[in-house]
Amino acid sequence: MGPVGYGAVRTAIVPAAGLGTRFLPTTKTVPKELLPVVDTPAIEYVAAEAAQAGAQRLVLVVSPGKESVAAHFDPNPDLEAGLRGHGKEALLAKVRRAPELIGVEVAVQDKPLGLGHAVGCAEPLLDDSDDAVAVLLPDDFVLPTGVLITMAVIRQRYGGSVLCAFDVPREQISAYGVFTVDDTDEPDVKRVRGMVEKPAPEAAPSTFAAAGRYLLDRAVFDALHRIAPGSGGELQLTDAIALLIDEGHPVHVVVHRGERHDLGNPGGLLRASVDFALKDPEIGPELRSWLLNRLEQENP
Numbered sequence: 001m002g003p004v005g006y007g008a009v010r011t012a013i014v015p016a017a018g019l020g021t022r023f024l025p026t027t028k029t030v031p032k033e034l035l036p037v038v039d040t041p042a043i044e045y046v047a048a049e050a051a052q053a054g055a056q057r058l059v060l061v062v063s064p065g066k067e068s069v070a071a072h073f074d075p076n077p078d079l080e081a082g083l084r085g086h087g088k089e090a091l092l093a094k095v096r097r098a099p100e101l102i103g104v105e106v107a108v109q110d111k112p113l114g115l116g117h118a119v120g121c122a123e124p125l126l127d128d129s130d131d132a133v134a135v136l137l138p139d140d141f142v143l144p145t146g147v148l149i150t151m152a153v154i155r156q157r158y159g160g161s162v163l164c165a166f167d168v169p170r171e172q173i174s175a176y177g178v179f180t181v182d183d184t185d186e187p188d189v190k191r192v193r194g195m196v197e198k199p200a201p202e203a204a205p206s207t208f209a210a211a212g213r214y215l216l217d218r219a220v221f222d223a224l225h226r227i228a229p230g231s232g233g234e235l236q237l238t239d240a241i242a243l244l245i246d247e248g249h250p251v252h253v254v255v256h257r258g259e260r261h262d263l264g265n266p267g268g269l270l271r272a273s274v275d276f277a278l279k280d281p282e283i284g285p286e287l288r289s290w291l292l293n294r295l296e297q298e299n300p
């Protein structure tokens with residue numbers, strides 16, 4: 001059950017418009033978000049995380065041609081009837097999980113103008129009750145899940161917007177949005193004084209990096225209309241949040257001390273798969289002994 005009250009959100013936005021070039025040639029025909037971690041597409045984990053935090057609908061922002069990502073959330077009555085007829089209850093439950101998780105709607109981002117622009121493409125689908133939205137970047141697998149629930153509690157306390165931060169090594173910091181922070185009474189909650197997208201390591205204001213989970217006050221959409229192209233020539237979500245901060249809007253981060261997999265590249269997806277497979281009672285034990293053996297071999 002997700003949180004209720006002021007901190008909770010009804011709508012989760014999942015930008016899924018990227019071309020997935022790091023997964024070519026697979027992404028010639030298969031959207032990156034449908035690649036599996038063990039047997040389940042990454043997008044289903046993200047939807048489950050949003051639903052766990054209380055979201056009732058998920059707005060998938062896709063580029064033209066990637067609408068099939070949303071089809072993963074459609075029921076498949078023929079497949080279900082077949083599985084039921086053969087008594088394959090466990091598989092049936094797996095097939096039915098995605099459609100039962102959350103309502104999915106699609107917004108199309110016509111041009112790749114950046115993450116901020118992609119999030120803005122969801123705005124026409126919002127209604128008056130959406131005083132805040134969750135944004136989940138499907139490349140970021142944040143474990144254990146549940147940080148959105150903590151973030152909602154912090155939003156309830158301070159208002160405004162709340163983001164998830166990871167403390168990353170300084171040499172990796174320029175891959176991220178980076179926060180200038182002040183301490184609060186709680187060690188893992190910081191007040192954000194500024195945010196900058198992909199700074200050089202020596203210019204980074206801290207080693208606290210945005211980790212793909214955001215609870216954003218609706219005011220962010222107005223800010224998104226007012227930013228100019230930033231890092232990489234793109235409209236950056238970071239710059240809209242920085243604008244809100246400059247205008248006095250409260251922004252906090254929850255520093256997440258758990259694990260994170262980057263599903264945006266083959267190595268990261270593989271690590272996530274191995275991590276999950278090792279925990280799987282059916283696949284795990286055999287994989288573990290194979291891996292141990294394999295790692296003893298001299299050649300890579």
Ligand code: G1P
Pocket residue numbers: 115137139140175176177178197209210211212236237238
């Ligand atoms: C995006 C955001 C960045 C954030 C990162 C997290 O960057 O722009 O602020 O830190 O996701 O993964 P991207 O990875 O799309 O370049």
